[in-house]
Amino acid sequence: YSKFVKPAFDDFILPSKKYADIIMPRGGDNHVAVDLIVQHIHTKLGQHDLCKIYPNLYVIHSTFQ
16 A cells, blocks of 8 residues: 555655545545535436526436437
């Protein structure tokens, strides 16, 4: 761990954290954080004026794929 994992983490992962929009401790095992993000996305998708706020956003209809 001390010879390979920790130095690689310090060199690559740690510096990229400053560019992250969201950091979830414990990743996918953090069910509270995952549910909060899902709820936020559902709320944003339910807003009808998103195309005015984000002109590059295009919501496509779901398909049976």
